[in-house]
Amino acid sequence: MFVSLIVVFREAMEAGLIVGIVLAASAGVPTRGRWIAAGIGAGIVGACLVAAFAGALSNAFEGTGQEAFTAVILMFAVAMLTWHVAWMSHHGRQMAAEFRQIGQQVKLGQKSLAALGFVVAIAVMREGAEVVLFLYGIVIGSHTGVVSLALGGVAGLLLAGLLSWLMYRGLLAIPVHRLFTVTNGLIALLAAGMAGQAAAVLHSVDLLPGWGEQLWDTSFILDDHGILGKALHALIGYSARPSGIQVAAWVGTLSVLILLSRAIGRPKRAQVAMVAALCVFLAGIRQARAEDVIQLEFRNHRFVPDRLIVPANQKFRILVKNNDDTADEFESAELNREKLVAPGQTVTVFLGPLNPGEYKFFGDFHHDTAQGVLIAK
Secondary structure, eight states: OHHHHHHHHHHHHHHHHHHHHHHHHTTTOTTHHHHHHHHHHHHHHHHHHHHHTHHHHHHHHHHTHHHHHHHHHHHHHHHHHHHHHHHHHHHHHHHHHTTTOOTTHHHHHHHHHHHHHHHHHHHHHHHHHHHHHHHHHHHHHHOOOHHHHHHHHHHHHHHHHHHHHHHHHHHHTSOHHHHHHHHHHHHHHHHHHHHHHHHHHHHHTTSSOOSSSOSOOOTTTOOTTSHHHHHHHHHHOOOSSOOHHHHHHHHHHHHHHHHHHHTTTSHHHHHHHHHHHHHHHHHTOOOOOOOEEEEEEEETTEEESSEEEEOTTSOEEEEEEEOSSSOEEEEETTTTEEEEEOTTOEEEEEEOOOOSEEEEEEEGGGTTTOEEEEEEO
């Protein structure tokens, strides 16, 4: 029960915080409940479909389909949030001034809510798929009773809902004339975080350059695998060990959104600045593919082999095959990698160039037994 409580709370919290921001951002707009409820429902259905077809996604595009799919939905979410920021920059003041008598704003509000509903669906789908696979792994691997698992899951969901409600109420405590400014800022940070996550995912499959594997390490201050770290990861894309491309995407997206909100009054100057920033970013995207291939297996919820010798200072890839009958996840905080592996499937993990040294990795679904170390030399 306790395991399922923690798993569900950890994953639902990330989606719930986003829902709380969306609710506050759409406060006072009629029919928002329908859009957001539809987004949650679509996300739950999508999560079940993603979990059911996890193996097919993992096998697509030479074992990188899972990351490609994640990156695409994240980029769609960034596009939807950008639409909302632009819309609110144009209409937010007017809505604040006519908060009790929205009138014609209802139609425009519905358009903005469509974007936010889409983001809610993506957030629920991303976290929900992982919850489904986690719980399935717990049932098959430990033969935990369904009732105990369900009670823990419900408790975790209620705790995550409480945290989301507290955030929502806290945002509503802000004066109305400031609310749209604050929520617009939060949504801009949310979009920047999703863009950074998408860049990190694409780098993890060798489709974008790293521009530095780890610019810094703040895990000793705030670990992004803890409750607070995961909350900040969901809200602003916090990473304790970010790559250069991740930081560049975060800063670039936030800068574009700031320029976009100002473009309402000064469109030409802002558009020139945005085009220039995009050209600079795209000009730096050059990537050499990894050539060296290393084999790794999940067997009886352990890694075989559990020690890998890899080349230092050059790119390589690891083919991870899951020979067990339950899903597992290749994960390493030190390597900034997290890769779901469905039963019987093989996925590709791109890494490097690494400095000489040892890097730990583990199976997130069977943390006690699936442990390994990668030795770069």
